[in-house]
Amino acid sequence: MKFKYLFFLLLMVTGFICLLPSCVEDEKNEKITLDRSPLLQSIADNVILPGYENLHIDVTEMEASIEQFLENPAPNTLDQTRSDFEKAYHSWQVVAFFEFGPAFTETLRANVNTFPTDYFSIENAVQSGEIDLNKLSSQNKKGFPALDYFFYGVGDTDETILEKFTTDPYSDHRKAYLAAVSEDLFAKVDKVYKEWMASGGNFRQTFIDKDGTDVGSSMGLMVNALSEYYERITRDARIGIPLGKRSQGVIIPQNAEAYYSGTSVSLATKNLDGIIDFFLGKNGQQDGEGLYDYLKSLNHEYEGELLADVLINNLEEAKSKVADIPSPFSESVKTNPQPAEIAHSQLQKTLILIKVDMASALGILISYQDNDGD
Amino acid sequence: MKTKILSLLGIIIFLNSCIDDEQEKLPEFTIPTTYEFERDGASTVNFQGQTDRLNMLSELKAYLVSGDQGTNLSSQKLLEMYANENAPFEDATLNSSSKQLEDKTNPSEVGFVKELLVQAAEVSADVAENNTLATEGVAGKIERGTSGNFININEKGWEFTQFIEKGLMGSVFYHQIFNVYLSDSKIGSEVDNENLVEGENYTQMEHHWDEAFGYLGVPVDFPNVNPVLPDEYKRFWANYTNGRDPLLGTNKMLVDAYITGRAAITAQNYPLKNAQREIIIDAHELVSAATAVHYINSSMNSLNAGDQGSLFHSLSEAYAFVKALQFSPRKKIDQAQINEILQEDFGSDGDFWTITMEGLENVKNKLTTAYPVLKDVKDEI
Numbered sequence: 001m002k003f004k005y006l007f008f009l010l011l012m013v014t015g016f017i018c019l020l021p022s023c024v025e026d027e028k029n030e031k032i033t034l035d036r037s038p039l040l041q042s043i044a045d046n047v048i049l050p051g052y053e054n055l056h057i058d059v060t061e062m063e064a065s066i067e068q069f070l071e072n073p074a075p076n077t078l079d080q081t082r083s084d085f086e087k088a089y090h091s092w093q094v095v096a097f098f099e100f101g102p103a104f105t106e107t108l109r110a111n112v113n114t115f116p117t118d119y120f121s122i123e124n125a126v127q128s129g130e131i132d133l134n135k136l137s138s139q140n141k142k143g144f145p146a147l148d149y150f151f152y153g154v155g156d157t158d159e160t161i162l163e164k165f166t167t168d169p170y171s172d173h174r175k176a177y178l179a180a181v182s183e184d185l186f187a188k189v190d191k192v193y194k195e196w197m198a199s200g201g202n203f204r205q206t207f208i209d210k211d212g213t214d215v216g217s218s219m220g221l222m223v224n225a226l227s228e229y230y231e232r233i234t235r236d237a238r239i240g241i242p243l244g245k246r247s248q249g250v251i252i253p254q255n256a257e258a259y260y261s262g263t264s265v266s267l268a269t270k271n272l273d274g275i276i277d278f279f280l281g282k283n284g285q286q287d288g289e290g291l292y293d294y295l296k297s298l299n300h301e302y303e304g305e306l307l308a309d310v311l312i313n314n315l316e317e318a319k320s321k322v323a324d325i326p327s328p329f330s331e332s333v334k335t336n337p338q339p340a341e342i343a344h345s346q347l348q349k350t351l352i353l354i355k356v357d358m359a360s361a362l363g364i365l366i367s368y369q370d371n372d373g374d
Numbered sequence: 375m376k377t378k379i380l381s382l383l384g385i386i387i388f389l390n391s392c393i394d395d396e397q398e399k400l401p402e403f404t405i406p407t408t409y410e411f412e413r414d415g416a417s418t419v420n421f422q423g424q425t426d427r428l429n430m431l432s433e434l435k436a437y438l439v440s441g442d443q444g445t446n447l448s449s450q451k452l453l454e455m456y457a458n459e460n461a462p463f464e465d466a467t468l469n470s471s472s473k474q475l476e477d478k479t480n481p482s483e484v485g486f487v488k489e490l491l492v493q494a495a496e497v498s499a500d501v502a503e504n505n506t507l508a509t510e511g512v513a514g515k516i517e518r519g520t521s522g523n524f525i526n527i528n529e530k531g532w533e534f535t536q537f538i539e540k541g542l543m544g545s546v547f548y549h550q551i552f553n554v555y556l557s558d559s560k561i562g563s564e565v566d567n568e569n570l571v572e573g574e575n576y577t578q579m580e581h582h583w584d585e586a587f588g589y590l591g592v593p594v595d596f597p598n599v600n601p602v603l604p605d606e607y608k609r610f611w612a613n614y615t616n617g618r619d620p621l622l623g624t625n626k627m628l629v630d631a632y633i634t635g636r637a638a639i640t641a642q643n644y645p646l647k648n649a650q651r652e653i654i655i656d657a658h659e660l661v662s663a664a665t666a667v668h669y670i671n672s673s674m675n676s677l678n679a680g681d682q683g684s685l686f687h688s689l690s691e692a693y694a695f696v697k698a699l700q701f702s703p704r705k706k707i708d709q710a711q712i713n714e715i716l717q718e719d720f721g722s723d724g725d726f727w728t729i730t731m732e733g734l735e736n737v738k739n740k741l742t743t744a745y746p747v748l749k750d751v752k753d754e755i
Contacts, residue, residue: 104678107678136677137682140680214754237520
């Protein structure tokens, strides 16, 4: 009798407790056993911050050499400027896909690397002398692509390029425009870098603290940003669009990144290098825990192999196929498009691994969408 | 989320039973599960006039879209479609219908709509003839991303198709629900609910309620069928109510209130009817505010991606969904804030070319503050 009564009471109490919302939440929390903060800290300290630091150094150096070029436009200063420009543009490639947090708020990529650049409007502005780079409509008239145009595209030879900055009737306006682009580029990079730094906006801490997997978490933002960037820029803008993938097979060579300097392939390869390093949690010599290690610890398999390994192998394959595209891409896309086709299909294959397999293994909802709908 | 919806349902049930208790003297009645009501074996529901207007807007939108695809639009035809003059529609039943969109538009908006229609035609002509690309301060066409799909926009970046279609969803459909059919003059105590309208099977009050429901544009068995919303119903408020449903439970919230209110009218249980009216207005407002936040999120993404065509498209949507809130008779966000959103946060004087991430954050904050239920879902909606 007594036993029965106790049992009944127990049943009641359990039943009642389970009706409370907190019970449901507790069950949910049990699933999340892994602490992702160390992973996020490693990514911040070994990949993101060093990446921005390098870019910041290179952009600072580029700004200095542009200043010298503007004081004295000559073959030697042009060479120095070009070489610093190439270096900074390559450093950009390894941080370009961190489109969350400060880079998102400052719309960093759109501000520094919208291509193709609108050289027609740039020339109009040079003639009128009216320069305003801080507008939405200016995004395709500044940044690295505009510099690419200034250093390689304003004339057919080095002599005619230098003339544009010396004897040309609009040379003063052109110099002012170039100075403004350089300043703007530095300001945007500087802002984002400082927002990440502990001594600045300390987004580093925010990034480490948001250690869930929901839409607003660091993992959620990072994986979405990577996938979206890889899809729209690495695959489409860099390779697919010049190749005619979005124009019914009609090629668009002038839409290649760095069209004037012809360094598209080198930049695209560097970008994939950066993505691989990001997976591995490293930047140059610095090496820590990355998504690769985390994914490995989750033990997810893909056709009998570890998904982490399949992913990294496919990314390496994509990088080597991209590197195989003959330079300049704007020429080879006309004369020998096959290597680019091969690279494009490998990029496509890897995108599925990132967007579908990896995202679901990590429990991340891909929330960005194609904009083609209503 | 599930817990929240459950508790919300709990509250509704609780409220209902509470009211039922107070109204003990009133006869009991059953609330059906679908929006179907009969008297003497025949249906008492009719909202054909509303369906006609939804169909008119569908045709108007399709015509505007053809302008986005390069057709030179006739401003006369656009204005005639708006006013249903000179048989402008493909669907002959619409041409013979006595209904039109213009005379049901909130009076403050009629001039604005007509200006947009005329400008849409002008810009489409320029695009068709000169292939004019839009730039800051210049109307023309702009590509959405690299989709190959173009939209025509005015000099402020406003997409004509969205401003007109989504705009009329607010200034006609919501306006008619809020300020006409659910107002006291249509369903209040002065309205006849004793006698049948001559030649019809419904009372005036019943019919007015049905007309409000008609503007929602859902099937009578919504949302208890598969698919929840068949393709032919995927438009206007039905589509957006359904779109917000996974996170906010808006389908049942609205339909239950419409069905309960209609049953209450027939049973002459007016306190219950009035309570449903409040639920309906709140839920419609929530759908619009939530959809605005949804498009703000898309806008932020496109702004970050440097995709101006998609940015202006989603901003145009967001703008219209914020604006629709102003037609609510007791909106939770005040008019001064709506004006601030439309005239400052969406760019100075609403010029989308001057939009900033900060401005978009401001809109999001204002909306989630006024509609706190959106706070938890503001990033994923």
